[in-house]
Amino acid sequence: MHDPASSSHSPAYPAQWKNAALLVIGHGSTENPDSSAPTHAMVDALRERNLFAEVHAAFWKEEASMREALAMINADTVYVVPGFISEGYFTKEIIPRELGIPQGESEATVQGKRLIYSRPVGVHPSMTPLLLKRAREVAGDISPADCTLLIVGHGTGLNTESRLIVEQRAEEIRSSEASFAEVVDTYMEEKPLISDWAEIATKDHVVIVPFFIADGLHSYQDIPVMLGIETEPTAAASQRDVFRNNPYSLRGKTLYYSSAIGTDPSMADVILDLVRDATNTDESIPAPKSPRANQKFLEAKLGSGELTIGQVLVRKTADGEFSLTHVDDRESDSLRAINAHDELRRMTLFDATDEYRPLRSANNLQSGWVVTVPSIDAVLEALDFLYPAAVGVARSQEQGTLPVCEISDKFNRQTGMYHITGLANEEQTEEVVAARCAAHCLKTPLWEQKSKPSSPAAGTNTIPLLCPEACNMLVADARRVVKRDRS
Template sequence: MNAGVYTSALNSHSHAALIIVGHGSTLNPDSSAPTHRHADEIRQRGLFREVACCFWKEEPSMREVYESVDSQVIYIVPNFISEGYFCQQVLPRELRLDGPITQRDGRTIHYCDPVGIHPNMTRLLLQRADEVAPGVPRRDTSLIIVGHGTNLNDNSTKAIQDQVRLIREGGYGFAEVIDTYMEEAPLVSDWHTLTTAANVVVVPFFIADGLHSFQDIPVLLGMESEPGKALSQMEVFRQNPIPMHGRNLYYSSAIGTEALMADVILDQVHDFDAKHHTAPQAPAPIPGDQLRQALTSWLGEDRHIIGQVHITSESGGFHLRHLEDADIPAAQLTLYTQPADAREIARNDAQGEFRPIKTAPTLIRGWLLKLPDLSSLQLALEFLYPAAIGMALAQEKGNLQPVPLRHLLGRQTGMYRFANGITDTQSGEIIASFCKTETNCLRRIVWPLDDSQPLPGPAAPKLSLESGQVPGTPPTRCIPLLCMEACNHIVSVCRKVARENHDAKPAA
């Protein structure tokens, strides 16, 4: 697996967009970090016209991400381990997919298989096992592949079981290969009774070093007495080996952090084309760069402010800085020069806390981002304020499709299926409290309560034309930040309130 294998095979995708879907987290950036890294790698190879990410728990959402790309042909690859609940139910619902191929709004959307079920994952697992225990003979090693385990979907464990079978039957020389899980048997906590070799290598079959793989599983293994810090809060990964139960335990980082996962993403696109015969025989027509053209037009109208970011044109390029740093000399600011630096700038607030809502008025100060061209500017703004340019353009053209709150809450499943049990009055109170512009979110809400009525009175400030930018900035100089659908944070609050409503009802 190397980049050269894919360059010629995927040249025809220069007309298309690739969207990589991840889970994300509201607690730390570790869950989404691998997805962003793989997108960066694929973007650098120039195989697709556009490369974007979206997430279940972070921005942009699966509904918003379509506003981030211009292309009429879109490939969606779930950066998920199993073909389970999320990939079979949640993602198709949120992405509005009819099946493997969806035609909508003049676009053709291809929904590929998740990365975790691809056969090339076997090679990555073997490579990771050898890396974590260098020089340790496989014949003296038990390999454990550990997953979450769930009763939501029978396919949630299939990807791991398939890999265990392939490694067992492939003659790769391990003393034994077993699958274990956090929440169903065989349990990872029983590793010392399930294995017999002197060395035990544990590889988490997870996409990221997030809460489960980096904090929960070490406790289940007995490596730690309680969950420690998140990976993003530590300077180094754990040291191996760990002597336990008379043996040497080697614990790996999650398989999804492997750099070659970018190639597995491309594998899934290649395999989708082969299966569905979708690779174009002739170059497809490429639409104009509408997002870039809109950005050029707005800057020409002196609309140089978006959220808390001030943009200036400098020597053919662009300088970005915090709005409150507009008059501070460049020499007194920390210099950045790459679009991806914007993602790092937007990651944490001044107290070092993770910013899951990028439109929160908590963007740090003290930086200067110098970019050479409009393409770099567009990408940097995408990291600072995901999908904001596309939503502003769609609103301007009358094409934005806001989703009423009741529609959003009504389509929830699983633990969130109760969310629509809030009253109309409570909906306005929730929005007024959680979405407050001065402290929580700069976006202007453009969605109603339902098909026939707007959000109730307390939410009115979030619907006004004065919302969508930092209070006090002239709207004529701003690119507005818009909200086309309530975020997952609102869904969580609505669920909590709805359950309280339910519990407060007298028994029948």
């Protein structure tokens, strides 16, 4: 593998990428708004490179889900890169299962598309220098010789390989010229536990670097409680003024806690390097058979010049551009202009009371804003922030090619802490569907009518929000109800 930090000039990239799509898979979170931020940042940076026909993100616990992601993509060849640390439970079991790639295979044809599956970002050799970079940044002028460095991984009993990459990185740092007095790999859910940090570290200065992609639920909220920095989980990183007030005096030692590594600008180059490793440069990739299918579908739906999708109104402007607003703001002339990237994405994450919106199709989208974009491509990109994959899903539904998953199948394939949802009975399922779907979500659940003929789109000037598979919020609700009734 090429180390992005080892060269000052940009390497040449395979020309056949121009006919392919790139899909970056992140974990996401139903509880923390920052978990998906590094994945979106990687996608933004890679789009700017203009190396692929299109670049998208999909998530395990956010939208667009992996099962919906292929509907967003026009290209017939898709490189899939897991934005995960280890070759373990998620990258060897969950992601292949969700995308339809046979376990252990690196290629598969799914929904008429050729998927090429790469190794996760955490295996790249640049991860060790990145961990050291974070450690040095947070330790400041403290000599490494006076410090214990603890690398924190997740750890899991679900796959014994999950911890191997953390052990490897710790050993590489020990064998380097970094000169830390000691380097120890620790874990959230396996021994040695990070909660025992004060007993593990023999030095008075302790530097802790979380080996995670995002400053999300684990690195920003869970681990600080395990360390004793916080007594209970705090607000997300983006909702506080500073990351951490280093150093901390705890348990007779001075502790320095670092941010995660996934926000480093070099992560885009890491992804490109992994795709290069997965590319057969001796073969050509044919141009997509329908290179602008979703854009053409959206353009047709605009019809006379406007359309609605969920709580969003899209209109052509007099000068040939497009405006997006909340449907309630149709007549308003005092809207706050926001850009179609960071500001729009950030706005979709929170409701009017600043509460996190993990479900983008919830009926509480903020109003009072306007986005103006120059092209139908930019409209589609903006709508994929507002309602991820919704346009592609609606097009697939009209074409009769949209896979639909029964809710019982969704519950039965859950693992780990969510495995219990497979025990949900009909009454419990009806309870959570009524509370979540009917009361709060704008999507039409197709999995409740799988045996019935598919309903067409609502009209030329409307794109319906469709739900081909129960969301992770519903899974979490089902877990809670099943546990409640068993206690």
